[in-house]
Amino acid sequence: MEDVAGLAGVSAMTVSRVLNAPEKVRPETRARVLAAVQELGYRPNFAARSLVTGRSGVLGVVSFDTTLYGPASTLYGIERAARQHDYLVSIASLEALTRRSIAEGVERLRSQSVDGVIIIAPHESASEGLRHLPKDLPVVDVGGGEGVPVPVAAVDQHSGGARATRHLLSLGHRTVWHLSGPPNWIDASGRLQGWRSVLEAEGREVPEPLAGDWSAQSGYEHGRRLARDPEVTAVFVANDPMALGLLRALREAGKRVPEDVSIVGFDDVPEAAYFWPPLTTVRQNFGEVGGQALQLLLDRIAGVEGDVRRMVEPELVVRESTAQLR
Amino acid sequence: MEDVAGLAGVSAMTVSRVLNAPEKVRPETRARVLAAVQELGYRPNFAARSLVTGRSGVLGVVSFDTTLYGPASTLYGIERAARQHDYLVSIASLEALTRRSIAEGVERLRSQSVDGVIIIAPHESASEGLRHLPKDLPVVDVGGGEGVPVPVAAVDQHSGGARATRHLLSLGHRTVWHLSGPPNWIDASGRLQGWRSVLEAEGREVPEPLAGDWSAQSGYEHGRRLARDPEVTAVFVANDPMALGLLRALREAGKRVPEDVSIVGFDDVPEAAYFWPPLTTVRQNFGEVGGQALQLLLDRIAGVEGDVRRMVEPELVVRESTAQLR
DNA sequence: AGAGGCAGTGTTATCGCTAACACTCGGAAA
């Protein structure tokens, strides 16, 4: 920086100003400095800058299994939005979903002086972990439940579950079975409650929900049981991979979809339109959620207070796995 | 830090040593310092440390579309391995696969003083971009081709394509069609070459390959064409989503898999076992690739030279989408 | 004509840490 200043015939301070507040420098000086920067290939030292400013320009994302479609897409949305605001994103993935491991992830990021953290772990243990967070670090939770003590950006799971259920009822089904996600997952329980509340409001029987673990395999296993019950004509499945497993189980049992059983999934993974049959499902706009989460975090960093919830409405995508009850 | 030193009755330097080279401090002093650290909740300032050491403890990953199964899994593998070596991972995803955008991604990371960068962009433009990289930054490429001027960790795509093809030939098929990935993708062309070389070695006819874009949709569209040709009894598809699309196209055309047509995919996504029929596919161990890439990068950072290639062998997983030719 | 203001630039003092060297003191070697 000294060298650049020398070459441009100004002080180091002026170089700094050209880089951080160009409008405060006379255009011709600025040009001279920029030329010198170019010529010397000067790159400001990030560590020195953040040492003195106290801000790093880096955000952290704590997430469980970034291999899953949901977290991966959300992360992608966050990263894209962050880039537009000149922030970089560091990640800390979790081995397990416990209060401890979440605190540990946050700590890992914090030790590298991130300016704020977004947590993608829609699990009760996360909500727990959020209660014991350092007060001086801006934190936003993605997919968190009602009681969470930090701002939250999330898809309205309850609404999604309700939409799926109403769609199936509107096709004439007496009631709707539910293959849910694992208990303690916030989004799983939101979908379940949405499903249940519609059935209750309509005065329908509420079958015992079956809890899967999000995997196609668990969908398959529960599916074999459901396939045996002739009462089952409509199933709302809490995510698309489980729906895929269910489809296979039903087919192996000789049931046709949608003629014998209608199925609605959740997520709208890119492949859902090519399942057999193409899957009716509830689309979550993860990119949007990521963007909202980032915005909330930037607000928090800027000092805006208040426990905000930003809800994104999911959308029912009707394909060919649902049909009028015969 | 000053405060900690005061409370423990030592100098700041000793506190620093306790944190960075504990063995150089007498155990009882160390205990006193650690107690003081605990009591005051002291956390070393990352910026100050990296300002003076010149190292940041952060690695960068440049990647195209971290939403795809491959890149997402590789990233996950890298992050896990990085954590074990006390490194943090920052990400820069790319909007497009051009030489420019790759340089830009690297630059974005470099401006935050990452200690090294891993590039996940198995595309020719990446190999191009790698040629114009700053010399002073350790870089490792994942999935790069032969001519790449930096260390590479990759799955042996050629071998994977060959395994898939040999498997199909061993079932009595006269030859094997190929639904490939987009041209200019390194892994797509590796799989294609593996396929072609086996056919040629066996003296089989080499059908014109069809190029998809990795999506289920493109698999479906090409599939409609393949379904019309009664000659087609075996297809090697360059990834699982395209195979899914192909399965649907064949079924819609009244062809049975595997009775009429055998199909082999590539990737072994978690859902592949629940496709209809369960998909025979080539499994890539992305986690392993990520770990290898990280190791190569750490070596580079430590000053180890040499243009290394670390190849990971893929594995054929036989399920029910392939069968003996009738 | 003098005071005041403002745009543009320079000076100085840190930010929090560690590298490098200096010091102290007890015990082993001569």
Add this chain to the structure above:
DNA sequence: TTTCCGAGTGTTAGCGATAACACTGCCTCT
């Protein structure tokens, strides 16, 4: 007994940037 060594600790001097204030002209206003 003296010398030397080395383990353990302290002192000093930056690392490269920016915040805060100081300075210099020139223009405007009274």
